[in-house]
């Protein structure tokens with residue numbers, strides 16, 4: 127599908143027909159052909175309230191936890207209570223696999239725009255190529271593009287590389303190995319987090335995803351932030367929290383920032399060989415507010431094409447997540463929800479979702 131066909135689409139909210147509806151959908155998911163622009167377009171120019179983050183002192187920087195350190199458990203509890211984010215080293219995911227995930231991601235995003243659009247997300251699907259899904263909540267476009275893999279990337283890679291079997295198979299093998307490794311690590315980290323709160327396997331046995339036995343896996347999100355002509359007026363990925371229990375993130379270079387109470391936006395520097403772990407909304411609910419789902423965003427730069435890969439780890443879609451009240455407060459701060467229900471609330475209310483499922487008891491206070 128040629129780019130021009132998409133770029134001529136205009137958003138029109140009056141007298142909406144089915145075609146208009148589809149066109150609106152296309153407008154909200156089709157990334158710019160970034161290589162073709164030398165000046166930041168008006169559509170991508172944000173009124174930014176994000177001057178460069180304050181420089182942070184050592185005590186205010188994101189914790190780095192060596193998973194083979196006997197103190198890892200208590201450091202993790204502290205990081206989850208105070209930051210909602212930390213780096214892990216000695217995590218066991220082979221460094222050559224992580225390098226290859228980045229290489230393959232770059233390969234995909236370096237394809238000509240027309241070719242990437244062959245794998246565009248469809249109206250009723252979450253997987254494939256497109257703008258960040260949160261784009262519909264903002265009047266301006268973000269300076270990024272993404273490729274979402276749900277279970278297997280095969281359907282979309284067939285469209286991206288119809289004749290190059292070798293490339294397609296290699297891409298799929300790398301991403302599937304990545305999903306397996308990330309899932310293994312997420313389970314391990316969840317175990318350490320729960321252990322740090324004094325919880326047993328019995329307390330948490332229902333929420334463990336059953337990916338292995340169903341031959342499926344958590345969503346893998348490849349993000350691309352092309353070189354930007356004016357980073358001070360552009361936004362890579364707007365401030366949000368993740369809906370997962372935990373997110374595991376690989377960043378090729380610094381660009382991620384987190385909001386820290388009393389400080390403001392703090393950069394999460396890329397640490398060689400480390401993965402970034404962030405606490406998601408479901409973990410905040412499950413821990414009854416003890417662990418904080420971290421507000422984060424990605425900024426862009428003028429010199430290099432930044433790539434990140436996020437693995438979202440969550441419970442089986444229909445399992446009820448109920449706050450473990452023994453962890454804080456004598457009553458549940460949130461009403462029970464499933465991942466499926468929560469994703470629906472998030473899709474409609476975005477950053478207000480957590481507030482919307484606060485329990486009536488707390489609203490009455």
Ligand SMILES: O=C(O)CCC(=O)C(=O)O
Pocket residue numbers: 347349363368375377381382422423424433434436
């Ligand atoms: O690119 C990044 O550093 C952040 C990505 C992210 O937050 C996400 O995919 O949810």
Ligand SMILES: [Fe+2]
Pocket residue numbers: 366367368373422
């Ligand atoms: Fe995120």
